[in-house]
Amino acid sequence: MEEAIKILKALGDETRIEILRLISEKTMSAKGIASHLKITEAAVSQQIKILKESELIIGYKIGYHIIYDLNEKKLKHSIKFIENIIDNDKTNINVPSALRCTKSCKHLKCVNNNKFKEESIMKVCFPVKSNEGIKSVPYGHFGTAPLFVVCNLENDEVTTVGNGDLGHEHGSCNPIKALSGEAVDAVVVGGIGAGAINKLNSMGIKVYKASEGNIEENLVSFKNNELKEFPSNHLCSHDGCSH
CATH class of the missing domain: 1.10.10.10 (Winged helix-like DNA-binding domain superfamily/Winged helix DNA-binding domain)
Known part of the structure; x- marks a missing residue:
């Protein structure tokens, strides 16, 4: 609040x-x-x-x-917050107060739990070298990945976007530009510099270390909370990189 x-x-x-x-x-x-x-x-x-x-x-x-x-993610969350207030108000019309759920209700179908449900909807981004859908292998470095495969865990939709910041100067990766405006909730990648991690984190995007295997296998690990989140001070070791 x-x-x-x-x-x-x-x-x-x-x-x-x-x-x-x-x-x-x-x-x-x-x-x-x-x-x-x-x-x-x-x-x-x-x-x-x-x-x-x-x-x-x-x-x-x-x-x-x-x-x-x-910070588009923060703005969207603000809009959702206001929409939730409106939706809750409309739904509770003519419902006795004693029968209304509390704001902390965790029932999945409860109108007061819209935020809880929305926060569980995740779009996960995987930097890749070539587009083979969920059979693609996560790339070893965020900034130099030619493509990004984005997986929507709500509807299983898979989309691909090009790296809009490919060819940036060393240490000056711009994740916003790289993702070409695509809104995501998490990034799963083999390697990434601290600068990009902090920029992504500031947008509310968490960054996880990819495991061996393709995207499909990494999604299973992600859903099971088996992937480790990169710390903000992580040093990238891709091709001798230390940014």
Whole structure:
């Protein structure tokens, strides 16, 4: 609840809404935002601080600049939170209070458990070298994987997206660009640098170490909670890489 309140407060300002609108169209630095909104960089920095504290935006360094982008996952969760309030209110109309479930109800079919059900819906991303569907073998490094296979555990749908950040400079992987805007909940990969892990974690995406075998076999391990999550300070050893 506290997190939701913080997000709603962050959205309660016209300038911050304008900043979100701008970076939803294109990633941008504070200087670029100030130029578009015709306000000072100091004013932009104040608003960015609030948006970062609420995790509505994320910043990553490119050269000497910090570029800001939307944290789409956090925004979607905020929308779902509001939708749950509306849905619960409608469902409880004319139902005696004594018969209504509590907010902590864990019944899978309960209207108060929408968030619980939604959080269990997972889209898992596997970096791969070639597209063979769930028979593909997870690639050894996130940033240099040519493709990503995304598995929706709710409906078993499998999609493939190209790496939109292939060829990036060493140590400057941009996961948002790499995933080409694809929203995922988890990444399963052979190797990955700490920078990419932290950027993915800041978006609410967990990163797991792939086991031997193909995607199908790794999905079984993932569902059984057998895959280990990468620590945020992990050093990638792919081809001598240490970022």
